[in-house]
Amino acid sequence: MRQTRRAGPTSSAPAPAKGRNSVSQAESWPHQEAQRILDRTKNLDQEIILQTGFGPSGFPHIGTFGEITRTTFVRLALTDLGAKNTRLIVFSDDMDGLRKVPLTFPAAMNEHLGKPLNEIPDPFGCCESYSGHMNGKLLEMLGRLGFDHEFRSSAQQYQSGVFNNGLKQILDRVDKVCEIILPTMSDQKRQGWSPFLPICESCRRLSTTRVTAYHPERCSVSYTCDGSVGAVNGCGHTGEGSILDGHAKVGWKTDWALRWYVYGVTYEMYGKDLIESANLSGKIVRALGGTPPVGYFFELFLDETGAKISKSVGKGVTVDSWLRYAPVESLALFMYRNPRRAKKLFLGAIPQYVDELLEEIEAHYGAAVPPGQRSTFGYLRPDAPASDPFVRGLRYGTLAELAGTVGTTDIEILSQYVKRGIGWPGGDDGAMKALISQAALYHREVLLPTKVAYTPAGEAERTAIGTLIDYLAQPNDPEEIQTRIFALAKESGMEAKDLFKSLYLVITGQERGPRLGGFITVLGRDKVREILTGALQAAGSR
């Protein structure tokens, strides 16, 4: 009789909110962005290059995920609009000099300050270099999430000579580049500034070298290694080095411009903190004779308190922690929602986004998507099968509460409850079970710790619990236990429902739960006695 529930008027499935989840997404921001790009290229056959950047001086963070996800949305929209040749480049700045050792990393790394990241040993000892380790982490994430992309390592690109021509251009026009950058710098820093950062042939650092002369005819620069980074000083070496083949790189904004120029990047997103940098890089590309990409800036993520999430410190939510409690599509949905609005990214937001994801799935499979258009879920799961293998008609919060009520994270047990309770909502068992177990973990690790432990304060209540503890010392039939609890309530002058409520609160932290007799048996008498005793002690010691 419950089977029809999903489709019936009393269905617990959330009714699709009007306007919120739509099948036709003609005005979705990725679509608009794609249109902006095509307005520029005007040609569906032209190669369109979308780029995102990664700084491997630390682990890939949620911002990296967001950038790649959002860029992928735009790429999908481009395809929908008929673009035939799109590529996504994920560029890793692994030739940057190490400026600061991350907090939790070995202090021994300090000796490598100023060296290119790809020349610093892996502190974890498993990869060929520090940045190699971080690149590996990034690729692992991208692989797991199924992002189609082309990975580029800055160091490899420089060394391979791909950038040589661009570097020559910069050297030839170094005055113009300086004209662009210098006015934005303080007077003190202007003198001696150069877009080039040669690697010192003696100590292998590039953050400590200072260019003293340009030699465009030889494609080289003269430099002195007398700068400092952190507590490390340059080695004092003076020499001349090629700017080609990875012997030097160019600094930040010039570097960005170089990539745009050499690859012919069509589109790139960045956080709004980089707007100014992007403007300057754009000017540099123009000075080189290139065209800056179509750009799009997005708002920064905030933590629960509204403060900006720091990239360097591990504050805030990581991709891994979100994925521990929710499917990746829910995080993708977070990224899909208005990127121009600062949003709070914290674990407490998970139920909302999972529920909205379920609604989007409902909408996606509930109505035919017109050709050439894409549902929201179609962005989140471009490879979504035609028939619906996904979970729907449920609420994440319900599942989490169920886990709390039943007091277990065991998938098989919880699955039985779900099947009997509301009927299996259809779809794939694996997806369903994954969601159940995620919700259960969420309850145990996120929800539960915020709840204040209930302490039985009433005299009658405590007497009853005390008696129950003794009673449970001996094995008894579940029905007998059940009956005994009612008797206990009567003996101590309590309403039965109050005693039940109290026991549920103590055992599961919630006001309701399964039939206690059987429940106690399932949990184990000893375990329950332990919990009850603990509660009495907590109450007594107040």
Added chain:
RNA sequence: GGGCCGUUAGCUCAGCUGGUAGAGCAAGUGACUCUUAAUCACUGGGUCGGAGGUUCGAUCCCUCCACGGCUCACCA
């Protein structure tokens, strides 16, 4: 200070090309009393930051103001 972005119910967020606002959670009330498996029903709450303007009509367009954020202070 200049530039840019934002400001929708207590909280987190939706609101397509302008037609007197929605969801979830939270809150409140009621129902189920040897039964109570994640419950059901109902309700409240917003002059859509403020003030003008355009319009028959604006949360959605324009201007100004307030508040918050980012950026101009070179770190790739």
